[in-house]
Amino acid sequence: xxxxxxxxxxxxxxxxxxLYAVLKFAGMYIPFLQMPNGGxxxxxxxxxxxxxxxxxxxxxxxxxMLGWLVTFLLGFEMWFVRPMxxxxxxxxxxxxCGLASLYWHGxxxxxxxxxxxxxxxxxxxxxxxxxxxxxxxxxxxxxxxxAYSLSYNLWYNLATLVVCIILVPLLISxxxxxxxxxx
Numbered sequence: 001x002x003x004x005x006x007x008x009x010x011x012x013x014x015x016x017x018x019l020y021a022v023l024k025f026a027g028m029y030i031p032f033l034q035m036p037n038g039g040x041x042x043x044x045x046x047x048x049x050x051x052x053x054x055x056x057x058x059x060x061x062x063x064x065m066l067g068w069l070v071t072f073l074l075g076f077e078m079w080f081v082r083p084m085x086x087x088x089x090x091x092x093x094x095x096x097c098g099l100a101s102l103y104w105h106g107x108x109x110x111x112x113x114x115x116x117x118x119x120x121x122x123x124x125x126x127x128x129x130x131x132x133x134x135x136x137x138x139x140x141x142x143x144x145x146x147a148y149s150l151s152y153n154l155w156y157n158l159a160t161l162v163v164c165i166i167l168v169p170l171l172i173s174x175x176x177x178x179x180x181x182x183x
Contacts, residue, residue, distance in 0.1 A: 009055060012051070012055055013051065013055065013059055013062065013063055013066075015047075016048070016050065020047050020071070021067065021071055023043040023047065024043075024044040024076060027040055027041070027042065028040075028076070035152070039125070039152070039153065040156060041160050041163065042156075045097050045160060046167050046171070047063070047067070048060065048097045048098050049097060049110075049114055049164055049168040050168060050175075051063035052097070052099065052100040052113070053101045053109070053113070053168070054172060056101065057099050057101045061098035061099055062098070064095055064097055065095070078090065081132050084131075084132075085128055085131075085132040088125065088132070089124075089125060089128045089132075093121035093125055097118075097121060099117070100113035100116070103116040111169060114164045114165055114168055115161065118157060118160065121157060122153055122157040125149075125153045125157070126149045126150055129145070129149030130145045130146050131145075133149070134148065135148040
């Protein structure tokens with residue numbers, strides 16, 4: 001019985017990673033989801049959040065990292081300036097989302113966990129913007145860089161939060177009602 005559970009879990013993880021890649025690909029072809037200088041409303045975070053709540057935080061984090069790795073290997077557009085920038089723009093935000101089920105265990109666990117994860121993601125990306133992507137003619141770490149990064153990253157992270165707050169609890173509820181078990 002233990003090996004069947006392991007196979008089922010790995011299958012769900014593979015499905016969530018594939019959904020991550022497909023939604024990221026689809027999002028690239030929906031113009032209003034894209035920001036002009038990088039970033040977008042990230043539909044691909046939905047399977048990461050679902051994985052965290054449905055499979056547990058460890059597998060959620062693994063889905064987040066493997067999803068990013070798959071899209072990297074497939075050649076999706078990503079910007080690399082320095083290792084710390086990659087950490088702040090990609091790895092830490094995705095890990096925060098993959099760990100969402102750790103943030104709250106009450107009756108509104110999906111809502112609070114998604115919100116906390118998105119706040120952590122936003123903070124990480126703002127820091128990256130301040131120190132690695134200042135506005136044209138601006139200086140990294142300056143007041144102008146802070147203002148620009150906060151305003152630039154706010155709207156698409158907020159829109160992603162709204163999408164995830166609506167879809168993730170709905171999908172988790174449907175999975176639980178279907179009697180499907182992953183843990």
